[in-house]
Amino acid sequence: MTATAPLKIVAVAAGLSSPSSTRLLADRLAEAAREQLADGQDRRVEVQVVELRDLAVDIANHLVTGFPPAGLKKALDAVTGADGLIAVTPVFTASYSGLFKSFFDLVDNTALTGKPVVIAATGGTPRHSLVLEHALRPLFAYLRAVVLPTSVYAASEDWGSHGDEYTEGLPARIRRAGGELASAVTGRTVSGASRNLTLDDGEDAVVPFAQQLADLRVG
Template sequence: MFATEPLRIVAVSAGLSRPSSTRLLADRLAGAARDRLDAEQDRPVEIRVIELRDLAVDIANHLVTGFPSATLEEAIAAVTESDGLIAVSPVFTASYSGLFKSFFDLVENTALTGKPVVVAATGGTARHSLVLEHAMRPLFGYLRAVTLPTSVYAASEDWGASGDGYTDGLPARIRRAGGELASAITGGRAVSGASRALGLDDEVVPFEEQLAGLRQT
């Protein structure tokens, strides 16, 4: 019975336009993860993309009333119950969009504990690529998710570019991130190692004790 249960990948896209490069990147990342999962195991894979633009009014109403609509509640449940998450936002004012942040503000801060997440972003220029490190990783760190090593930023010029001897092109980065997500979903080191399996939270030496040790020496 267990072997026939599908693996569920949910991609959250905060793109506002249609068509949207943010949605396209979400689709490509989900497809890469599914391809790797299909190649390495026999369980079916379900992909769902949640477009936040369709939930914008519901998100705003929930923020001011405290009551989610049935549609929004179901979308949040899909995110929290997924086996792997892909989160993609356009860059607005050097960070993720307000719509993206507002949605994840509605997710309980322990609901994503241990969940493997690929973070990705789109923008008009490569100058904003650090949004992945200074904004998105800290957000999912706070939510206790396992943010995977490869994050993907797609500037306008990245679409169709093949990269060079020093930098992978966008398709290669998408494949690598999708592969990491697939590995984490099926029990790879990124999700089963360190923090959960070994209980590193219990083994971290408090800073005060480290300082006391230094004083003794």
Template sequence: MKLVAVSAGLSTPSATRLLADRLAESVRGELAALGHDVETDVVELRGLAVAIANNLVTGFPPPPLAAAIDAVTGAGGLIAVTPVFTASFSGLFKSFFDLIDPDALAGKPVLVAATGGTARHSLVLEHALRPLFAHLRAVTVPTAVYAASGDWGSGGDAYTEGLPARIGRAGGELAALMAARPADAAPEDDVSALERRLSDLRFD
């Protein structure tokens, strides 16, 4: 079973990459508890920025970019994490997914996440990321994860759920959908089946 995380972070070190790693670790642990072996790959878009721009102009991906696209389209589950720029996903993040065949993510379980300096931008998950993956006919898990600067190291309080708890919840949801998806599922066969599975699942 293959899990791929896409990180569009631009800095080093990157909070976006850190969130991608934490989410992947959560999913991996949940799948292990369900008795599944999982191979994890992280696609760092920062190093592919020039290749992505050239591909948009020429229509031909160089080998490293082609390998990244193949990893994403061939994954059993996907984690997609972007920093927030101008109240939306980054241009690098959107440009990469513009290169994905419109049908390649159909039925694929996806966990969406974002990082930003302030909690005010958390709605980017709902007004930008979910619509993007809905257009690609992916199946996004109920819990999306936003991490503001102040969330790191915070356990939450009586009124809010801390970042570790949100990561754990989202990781459990993606793991459950990946475990429920047949390894040889075809997009036209499993979109509605996964959506039915999603509606049946109860997450505590």
């Protein structure tokens, strides 16, 4: 009897500093998805984070020569072979970073067809949050991926924030996005993506995925 292949979640982090808030956001999104994928099913879940800062020279060489070095090829194969993808970039000049764009320029425009993707970004101010809608969402639509409804933007002030009665804090948005990715990967209802989720909630009620999507607030 053949062992069931593990579910693979790959997060791409385009942060340039170390440590990086972009990497931190990628890790938290990946962990949220992993926890909800592991809940109630027997398949193993493998999580891999691709740090683009470590591949910057290889990316530039590939753009010039057309041949990916081994490390870059491994990263590209991981992205295209993932069951679910998380893509996180810092905001540069009101858009995604050049390193982020250069990496995804190397992905064949059919390789992500139908793949569920959570898009996310980090920045110093909330004013740049629309980068998710005017830059990242069109990029992955061009790559024919399925971009999930909840995107996550983390400004400096969001870290450690639990939100208030009118807005969700960063932890709740991360958990909701992770729940949507888990649902899309497995095709089953996953708790944790519902509208009223907070870090202090107990066990979440199971909400049909269609209702979860209908409950998502615009913006």
